[in-house]
Amino acid sequence: MSRKPIFAANWKMNKGASETEDFVKSFLSKTQGMNFTSEIVIAPPFVSLPKLADLLHTATAGQNAHAIQIAAQNCSEYDSGAYTGEVSVMMLREFFVHYVILGHSERRSIYGETDAKINAKIKKAREANLKPIFCIGETLAEREGGKLESVLRTQVTQGLKDISEKDLNEIVIAYEPVWAIGTGVTATSEQAQEAHAFVRSLIAEIYGPDAAAKIRIQYGGSVKPGNAAELMAQPDIDGALIGGAALEPQSFLDIIRNGSAPAN
């Protein structure tokens, strides 16, 4: 089963509209004439989505521009109404948003998002035909306490509760060990592969072997141009969710190139 790798830039709370424009112009000029064998996604802050949509999805955008998909970093679990500060899935759709990052460890730990809330957001995203990038991962204390598998099992089973196999096929899982995020400490390729294989086995348990073979599982946590190739060579790693190293066009591009099969 061949799975198309997916490389997504999670800019977090970085880059307003003008910095977004600078990045995209530079990225597109560097990639002119290139054929990508992987899917490329950029997740800017909400306020930069209109600019990104203009740059990538207007009639005048170049060929490579259309190859880049847009993601949001969050969405509301509600449709509309009195939810101050929230953004709905239908609002995201207006800006050609295809993916939405849900369950990121920063949302879980800083904003108190529970597995139940993440599950509700995944369902709402699917109602609007958005593709969730569903993040899971353990803390260092959990790993050292021998709880890696139980934490991942809870996050996967609760996060995907009552999600149909049809919807699962539109979901990407991102395994991001919390201790590797923004720390410069990457999971070794063996540690990452082991966790990815376990997550895939969980999907097989719940949905069966076909769904497990199809689902893409990205790795996230201090991915850099220098470690992308080794991580992506692992059989169960299908791309990366990249924070710091995706803030520079050259570094994001180097990760994609080093981590992708050559185009023929």
Ligand SMILES: O=C(CO)COP(=O)(O)O
């Ligand atoms: O959280 C991440 C992506 O969602 C990873 O961030 P870093 O690549 O900066 O470690």
